[in-house]
Amino acid sequence: MSHSTHEVFNQPQPLAGYNLFTGNRALQDALKFNAPRLDAAPLERLGALLGTPEMQSHARLANVFTPQLRSHDRFGHRVDEVEFHPSYHALMSAAVGAGLHGTPWAEATPSPHVMRAAGFMLFTELEPSILCPISMTYAVTPSLRANPAIYADWAPKLTSRGYDPRLARWSDKPGATMGMGMTEKQGGSDVRANTTRAESDGSDAWGKRFRITGHKWFFSAPMCDAFLVLAQAPGGLSCFFLPRVLPDGSLNAIRIQRLKDKLGNKANASSEVEFDQATAWLVGEEGRGVPQILEMGTMTRLDCALGTSALMRQALSIALDHTAQREAFGKKLIEQPLMRNVLADLALESEAATALAMRLARAFDRRDEPHEAAMARLLTPIAKFWICKRGSHFVQEAMECLGGNGYVEEGGQGVMARIYREMPLNSIWEGAGNIMALDLLRALRKGDSAAAFAHELAPAKGAHPALDRMAVALPQRVEEMATEIEGRRLAQDVALSVQAALLYQTAPSAVFSAFCESRLGGTWGHAFGTLPAGTDFDAIIERAMPR
Template sequence: MDATHEVFNQPAPLAGYNLFRTNHALRDALAFNAPQLDPAPLDALGAAVGTPEMQAHARLANTNAPVLHTHDRFGRRIDEVEFHPSYHALMGAAVGAGLHGTPWAGGSASPHVQRAAGFMLFTELEPSTLCPISMTYAATPALRGNAAVFADWGPKLTSHAYDPALVSWRDKAGVTMGMGMTEKQGGSDVRANTTQAVRDGSDAWGERYVLTGHKWFFSAPMCDAFLVLAQAPAGLSCFFLPRVLPDGTRNAVRIQRLKDKLGNQANASSEVEFHAARAWRVGEEGRGIPQILEMGTMTRLDCALGTTGLMRQALALALNHTAQRNAFGKPLIAQPLMKNVLADLALESEAATALALRLARAFDRADDAHERLMARLLTPVAKFWICKRGSHFAQEAMECLGGNGYVEEGGEGVMARIYREMPLNSIWEGAGNIMALDLLRATRKGDVVAALAHELAPARGAHAALDRLADALPSRIDAMATEPEARRLAQDVALAVQAALLAQTAPPAVVDAFCASRLGGDWGHAFGTLGTGADLDAIIARAMPH
C-alpha cells in the first residue's frame, strides 16, 4: 500500500550532544563555587550521558522493571532481584564516574562540588539508578563509626568497579550500600520503629546483634550491605547489615515484595523482614538518630541535585522540540507566548542549579564556621524549594511538547518519565513539612542571621527587590517563626539566596528577570508570566542545549 502522507514537522530527538558543554548555567556555577576544579572529567561524563547508546540503556532499564525472585526452582529461599542488563550498564557508568564515592576517595580539589555536578548530569540521563549511588555516598562516612568494618569495606565503597554479584565482599572489587530506616507504623517518625536488636556477642567487626523486625521502604535491596535502625537496650541504634555474612552464607533478609511505584521504575524498592538477621553496631548504642540525621543531610543534598538535573533535562527537551516544531507560520520557540514560558522555565532551572551547587560547596568546606552554618541552613531550604518546584516545572515543560510529551514511547517519552519521577525527591528523605520544620531548628543554631547576611552581602545593590527581601529576613528569623509560617520562610530564604547567587554568576538578563518576577511581584501564578521588560531572547539563548 502506498503511504498516505509524508511525515514532516516532527522534531529530531535530543541525542548525541554534550550535556556539560551546553549547560552554561552549570559551568558558570562551577566556576564560581570551585574555580580550581578540573572540568575534564565532567566534560567526558557530559559527552557519555548524551549518547544514543546510553539513552537506550535508560529507556530499557525503565521499561524492563526489576523482578523479585524469593525462591529458586528447588524451593530454596534466595531473595534476589533480577535487573535488565541496561540497569547494570547504567550502574557501571555511574560508579565508574565516582558518583558514589568521589568525596571519600581523595584527590579532588572540590570533591563534593565535582560529584554534585556529575550527579546532576547523570540524572538527566536516568535518575532511578542513582538511588543506590546516593545511599552509598551518604553511608560511607557514617560507617567510620565502626572502625573494623570501615577498614574492610571503605576502600571497596570508593572503588570505581561495579560488581552486581551477591557474594562476599572479599570476592568483589567494588561494593554498594543502602539504608533501611522507615517502618509501617512510623514513616518519617523513626523513633516509632519496633525492629529489635539483641546482643549476640562480638567478633572482628565489633559488637554483633541479631535483628528481628521489618522495614517498609528498603530501597535497592541488592546492595551489598545496609545501615539500618533498630531498638537496642539503650535505645534506637544504627547497625551495619550485610547481605552476605563473613562466613559466606546469606543473611536472613527476606524480601516480601517490590513497591509498585509511580516513577523510579528502574530502581527496586522493597519491603523486607529480618528473621534474626545478623548486624554489627555502628557508633554508640542509643545514638541512632544523630547518625541517621548526618546521613540524611547528604541524601537531602542529592534530592536537590536530582530535581535540578531533571529540571535541566525537561527544559532541554522543551527547547529542542520548540526550536524544530513549526506552528502558525514559524517555529514555536519564536512565538511570543512560548518564549515567555521557555524563558521562565530557564530562570527556574538556572536558579536551582546555582543553589544546589552552592550547597555542595558548603560540604567541601566543613572546617569553615560560616560554611557549616550555611550547610545547616541551606540543606532543608534547597531540599524544600527546589523539589517543591519540580512537579510544576515538569508539567509546564511537558505542555511545550503537547501530546508528544505525554506519550511514553520514543525520545519524547523521556518527558513522561521525568514527570513521573519528579515527586520522589520531594517525598524521599523528608517531605515538605519535615524540611520546613528542620529549617526552624536550623535558625536556632549559631548566628544564622549574621551568616545569611554575609551570604547575601555580595549581591547588595544588584536589584531593589533583593535588597528589600534581604532587609526583611533577619527580623523574621529573630522573631522565631512559628510552624504555620515555616514553609513561607523556607521559600523566601531560598529565593533570596538564589537571587544573590545569580547576581554573581549569571548575565544581567537572567538576574533582572529572576528578581523582578520571583522577588518583585512582576509575575503571575504560572510559568510564562514574566513581565514585558524581561529579555526573553537572551535568557533562552543561554539555556539552549545545542
C-alpha cells in the same frame, strides 16, 4: 504501484548525540564560582557519554523492563534476589565508573563534592532512578567511621570505581554499594517509633554483634552489598551495619516481602523486607541512631536537590530543542511570543535551582570553615524543600511545550513522561516538605543564623531593590516567628533570596534582573510564562539552549 498514505514532516528529531555538560552554561558557571580550581575535563567526557543514543537506550530499557523479585528458587529455597535488565547494570557501571558514589571520601582532588555533584546532575538527566544506591553509598560511607574495623575493610570497596552486581562476599568483589533501612510502616519519618529490635550476640573482629528482628517498610535497592539500619537495642534506637552476605559466605536473613509498585523511579527496586534474626554489627554508640541518621539524611537531601535541578534541566533542554524544530502558525514555536515567555521563565527556574544546589555542594567541601558549616545546616533543608517543590509544576509546563507528544511514553520524546513521573519523588523521599521546614527552623535557632545569611547575601547588596527589601526583612521575620505555622513561607523566601544572590554572582544580568523582578519584585503570575514584557527573552533563551 504502491502509494504512501501520508508523509511525516514537522516532527522534531529527539534530543540525542549531544554533550550534556558543554551545552549547560548554568552548570559551567556554577562550577567556576564554587570550585574555580576544578578540572572540568572528566565532566566533559561524562557529558559526551551520557548524551549518546546508546546510553539513552539503556535508560529506556531499564525503565521498561523493571526489576523482578525472585524470593525462592525452583526447589523452594529462599534466595531473596532481585533480577535487573542488563541495561540497569550498564548504567550502574557507568555511574560507579564516574565516581558518583563514595569517591569524594577517598580522592584528594580539589572540590571533590562539587565535582561529584556536577556529575550526579549530568547522570540524572540520563536516568535518575538507578542513582538511588549511588546516593545511599555516598551518604553512609562516612558514617562507617564510627566502627573503625568495618570502615577499614569496606571503605576501599565503597570508594572503588569497579561495579560488580554479583551477590557475593565483599572481599570477593572489586567494589560494593550500600543502602539504608530506616522507615517502618507505623512510623515513616518518625523513626523513633521503630519497633525492629536488636539482641546482643557477642562480639568479633567487627565489634559488637547483634541479631536483628523486625521489618522495614521502604528498603530501596535491596541488592546492595550492605545496609545501615535502625533498630531498638537495650541502650535505645541504634545504628547497625547489616551485610547481605556474611563473612563466612552465607546469606544473611533479609527476607524481601515484595517490591513497591511506584509511580516512577521504575528502574530502581524499592522493597519491603523482614529481618529474621539477621546478623548485624553496631555502628557508633547505642542510643545514638537518630543523630547518625540525620547526618546521613543531610547527604541524601543534597542529592534530592541536585536530582530535581537536573531533571528540570533535562525537561527544559527537551522543550527548547523541540520548539526550535517544530513549526506552528507560520513560524517556529520558539519564535512565538507566548512560548518565548514560557521557555525563558523555565530557564530562570532551572538556572536558579542549579545555582542553589551547587552552592550547597560547595558547603560540603568546606565544612571545616564556620560559615560553610552554617550554610550546610541552613541550605540543606532550604534547597531540598524549595527546589523539589518546584519540580512537578516545572515539568508539567515543559511537557506542555511539546503538546500531546510530551504526554506519550514511547520514543525519544517519551523521556518527558518519565521525568514527570519521577519529579514528585525527591520531594517525598528523605523528608517531605514539612520535615524540611521544621529542620530549617531548628537550624535557625542554632548559632548566629542571621549573621550567616547576611554574609551570604552581602555580595548582592544594592544590586536590586527587591532583593534588598527581602534581605532586610528576613532576620526580623525569623526573630518574630513564634510558631512553626509559617515555616514553609519562610523557607520559600530564604531560598529565593539566596538564589537571587547567587545568580547575581554567576549569571548574566538579564537572568538576574528577570529573576528578581518576577520572583521577588511581584511582576509574576501564578503560572510559568508570566514574565513582564521588558524581560530580555533573547538572552535568557539563548543561554539555556542545549546545543
